[in-house]
Amino acid sequence: MVKLISFLQVYTWTVLLVATLVSGDLFSKATRTKADDRDLRNSVFDFIIVGGGTAGCILANRLSAVPSWKILLIEAGDDENIDYDIPGVPTKDYRPILWNYRTERTGFSCLSRPGGSCEVRTGKVLGGSSVTNDMKYTRGSKVDYDGWHSAGALGSLDWKFANVIDFFKASEDNGDYDILLNSMYHSRGGEMHVQKFKYADKFIEMFTSAFTEMGLRSLDINTNVAEAVVNHQFAISNNTRLSTNSAFLKPVRHRKNLVVITGATVTKIVTDKQEKTVEGILYEIEKGKEHPAYAKREVILTGGAINNVKLLHMSGIGPKADLIKHNISVILDLPVGLNYQDQVTTGGLSFSLGEVIVSESTIINDFKNWFQSRNGPLASRGINQVSAFIQLYEGVNAPDVELALEGNFVRTDKFMLNNISVHISEEINFPLPYYNLVNIYPILLRPKSKGKVMLHKKNPKYGRPVIQANLLKETEDLVTLVDSIDIALQLLVTKEMKKAEIKLAPIDLFPCDRLRNREQWNCISRHYTKAMSNPIGTCQMGENKTISVVDYELKVHGLEGLRIADASVMPTHVRGGIFAPTMMIAEKASNIILKDWKENKGYYYNTR
Numbered sequence: 346m347v348k349l350i351s352f353l354q355v356y357t358w359t360v361l362l363v364a365t366l367v368s369g370d371l372f373s374k375a376t377r378t379k380a381d382d383r384d385l386r387n388s389v390f391d392f393i394i395v396g397g398g399t400a401g402c403i404l405a406n407r408l409s410a411v412p413s414w415k416i417l418l419i420e421a422g423d424d425e426n427i428d429y430d431i432p433g434v435p436t437k438d439y440r441p442i443l444w445n446y447r448t449e450r451t452g453f454s455c456l457s458r459p460g461g462s463c464e465v466r467t468g469k470v471l472g473g474s475s476v477t478n479d480m481k482y483t484r485g486s487k488v489d490y491d492g493w494h495s496a497g498a499l500g501s502l503d504w505k506f507a508n509v510i511d512f513f514k515a516s517e518d519n520g521d522y523d524i525l526l527n528s529m530y531h532s533r534g535g536e537m538h539v540q541k542f543k544y545a546d547k548f549i550e551m552f553t554s555a556f557t558e559m560g561l562r563s564l565d566i567n568t569n570v571a572e573a574v575v576n577h578q579f580a581i582s583n584n585t586r587l588s589t590n591s592a593f594l595k596p597v598r599h600r601k602n603l604v605v606i607t608g609a610t611v612t613k614i615v616t617d618k619q620e621k622t623v624e625g626i627l628y629e630i631e632k633g634k635e636h637p638a639y640a641k642r643e644v645i646l647t648g649g650a651i652n653n654v655k656l657l658h659m660s661g662i663g664p665k666a667d668l669i670k671h672n673i674s675v676i677l678d679l680p681v682g683l684n685y686q687d688q689v690t691t692g693g694l695s696f697s698l699g700e701v702i703v704s705e706s707t708i709i710n711d712f713k714n715w716f717q718s719r720n721g722p723l724a725s726r727g728i729n730q731v732s733a734f735i736q737l738y739e740g741v742n743a744p745d746v747e748l749a750l751e752g753n754f755v756r757t758d759k760f761m762l763n764n765i766s767v768h769i770s771e772e773i774n775f776p777l778p779y780y781n782l783v784n785i786y787p788i789l790l791r792p793k794s795k796g797k798v799m800l801h802k803k804n805p806k807y808g809r810p811v812i813q814a815n816l817l818k819e820t821e822d823l824v825t826l827v828d829s830i831d832i833a834l835q836l837l838v839t840k841e842m843k844k845a846e847i848k849l850a851p852i853d854l855f856p857c858d859r860l861r862n863r864e865q866w867n868c869i870s871r872h873y874t875k876a877m878s879n880p881i882g883t884c885q886m887g888e889n890k891t892i893s894v895v896d897y898e899l900k901v902h903g904l905e906g907l908r909i910a911d912a913s914v915m916p917t918h919v920r921g922g923i924f925a926p927t928m929m930i931a932e933k934a935s936n937i938i939l940k941d942w943k944e945n946k947g948y949y950y951n952t953r
């Protein structure tokens with residue numbers, strides 16, 4: 346990276362760079378106008394952050410806190426709007442702000458899903474997946490982070506739990522006093538407010554009691570416990586979704602040194618092949634029309650575990666053999682895209698609650714109530730607020746699965762038809778707090794199966810990347826999933842469920858209906874698989890360049906000026922969601938970057 350050069354040099358270099366990059370003569374010396382020169386000056390930044398998602402918004406906040414640094418945050422989606430703020434609105438149909446990817450068809454999972462493939466839903470909006478997610482705030486277990494690299498190798502730079510807990514706490518503003526009491530794990534004063542919903546209905550209480558009857562205690566899952574029935578904390582403020590855009594970016598958007606461009610997709614990272622340095626990026630607002638932006642210090646990728654791969658491959662950074670297939674000139678042969686992992690679950694496990702009356706006028710009134718006072722049922726996620734974390738096997742003191750509950754309202758006439766399809770049981774028509782069916786999703790928290798992300802075969806630049814997710818490829822994953830279904834079924838024999846006459850719903854399980862017991866659940870899991878859309882691992886961190894893409898400081902191996910700082914660097918899943926861990930990664934990355942540049946005062950001051 347060209348750290349010691351003066352701004353003037355940078356500017357001249359940029360002119361040359363841009364002139365060679367941009368087709369046509371817009372920036373060629375002969376025809377350049379004053380306006381072009383201004384555009385050019387405006388396209389020079391200290392840091393360029395690619396992807397205004399969960400991690401990107403945090404990095405933009407932290408780095409733009411240095412007034413002398415000019416930061417560009419560039420996001421493919423648009424600004425978020427109030428539709429996504431209401432907690433009770435299900436996030437499943439947020440299609441306009443999703444990338445809408447699907448896994449590739451395989452023989453071992455998603456068999457009865459459309460096209461034999463599973464949906465992967467990540468956010469394409471300022472705030473990224475923090476606008477489209479379920480907002481649950483879970484961090485995973487100590488053992489997960491301790492396992493991210495060989496013990497003790499790097500001291501304070503490493504990602505052991507003891508060295509990451511402060512970065513969780515840095516963003517946290519915990520609003521529940523019972524949880525805050527444990528100050529080893531929790532804190533106040535950060536930008537991200539997390540809290541339990543106050544609203545609870547009778548089914549929330551009933552299912553919580555049934556899990557308690559099964560021996561689970563009601564505990565804070567973020568304190569390294571192996572089992573618990575959990576009343577989740579969510580990323581909310583005043584009963585309104587709090588994305589990282591709302592929490593971290595909006596409050597600092599007035600900063601003069603922060604430029605945010607939305608509706609712009611970065612199509613290439615521009616590198617100097619000889620020097621192995623990164624110079625900037627190209628982005629498109631209109632298809633086919635590329636604009637350059639130049640980074641004096643670093644480009645930081647926060648595009649998520651799927652889109653980072655596409656961008657890196659298109660820029661010549663990836664497995665050599667894959668790049669050659671697409672006639673892409675190889676800058677660095679690195680395992681970008683390998684080690685893809687997603688958490689996995691299955692449909693088909695549905696409990697019917699009997700008659701529940703919901704009128705549309707009630708729902709309309711409840712919407713009014715939420716808009717006026719941020720209260721009522723819509724200031725909640727219904728039964729989704731409850732999960733049970735279960736340790737199935739001896740070994741580490743940590744959960745293997747989460748039994749996540751989700752409510753759905755299925756019209757009684759559909760129940761009368763006797764066999765409703767799994768798809769109908771999952772198709773949410775009413776907001777979440779109105780339900781007569783509870784789906785239990787047994788989520789495999791640490792799946793063993795791994796896959797790969799590659800460029801679209803025919804249209805690498807604009808086509809959807811190929812996601813070879815390989816869900817349930819490893820038999821061990823299927824066994825764990827079915828073992829956890831056995832546990833979930835024990836709910837039916839609790840006094841609480843019997844008293845309320847809660848039963849398995851009459852779900853059409855074709856083609857598994859003729860099978861019984863484990864065989865039937867094996868079949869259901871393979872047919873009605875669901876990808877949790879928590880993709881990680883494609884740019885994993887590590888020391889060994891043959892299996893990792895970034896080092897423990899998140900710098901891409903063998904290239905100066907490029908870091909990756911989002912869920913894609915996680916080597917494995919943690920035993921929870923990946924929203925809080927991604928925020929932690931962004932906090933720690935910001936800290937590393939600030940330290941890196943501040944410690945070397947020469948770099949820090951000379952390039953002002």
Ligand SMILES: Cc1cc2nc3c(=O)[nH]c(=O)nc-3n(C[C@H](O)[C@H](O)[C@H](O)COP(=O)(O)OP(=O)(O)OC[C@H]3O[C@@H](n4cnc5c(N)ncnc54)[C@H](O)[C@@H]3O)c2cc1C
Nearest residue numbers: 396398399400421473474478479481611648912922923924
């Ligand atoms: C439906 C759903 C529910 C979930 N629920 C939970 C939950 O309750 N709890 C939990 O812990 N986790 C949950 N997750 C997972 C978690 O929220 C995300 O995986 C995590 O936030 C990912 O963060 P990220 O920064 O890696 O990526 P993202 O937040 O997805 O951000 C990437 C951003 O980069 C942008 N981008 C990508 N490529 C480019 C490009 N080339 N140019 C410009 N911009 C680009 C994208 O548009 C996006 O805004 C859920 C995920 C989904 C999809």
